[in-house]
Amino acid sequence: MKIDIDQLTEAELIDLNHRIVERLRFLDQMRAHVEMLEFKIGDRVTFQPPGRGQLEGMLTRYNTKTVTVITDTGQKWNVSPAVLSRVKPTKGTNTAGSNVVPLNNR
Template sequence: MKINIDNLTEKELIELNHRIVERLKFLDSMRAHVEMMEFSIGDRVSFKTNGRERKEGLLIKYNKKTVTVITDQGEKWNISPNLLSRVESSSKRSKPSKVISLNERKSSAPEEAEHKDHLILD
């Protein structure tokens, strides 16, 4: 597709630029949302850190563009979902987890969402 912008004024070009930037942000947000929905709260996941060390943990929260993972060592990481891999079985872990998923609680207020609590052991 070819769009002729040669005849647009500076004001029109600035407006077009703003619309393009907003559209790109929207597409990026939608892509992150789709990637996030491949995982569920409570899934065991793994990811590599900057030092290329592989970490495993429990996905506990969806954020705007990332998910929050509590690692087996009790660390809290906000990770882009495209960097996560699902861990097949928790029984194959080499080290015991320091994170224990507590029972689900339902709020007494119907407008509040169901949530899980997690206990981090030292």
């Protein structure tokens, strides 16, 4: 579908611009939503902010375009899900110092 913008009035061009911007925002939000679905609240994740070392923490909240991660040092970061990686748990992971309460199943 081709649109001949040379034939549009200024008002029509402004309207077309608003529609294009809204559509692009919608597509960006959908992309972020799909990326968020790869993670769930409570997942251990890692990411690297620009100019800093790798940070690790727990995903605690979904936002419109980002997720909130609380790092192991207690910092709160709003991060694009596109830059997150899930931390693979290792066997025999020590949960000392975490909020995990081991249950004794008898």
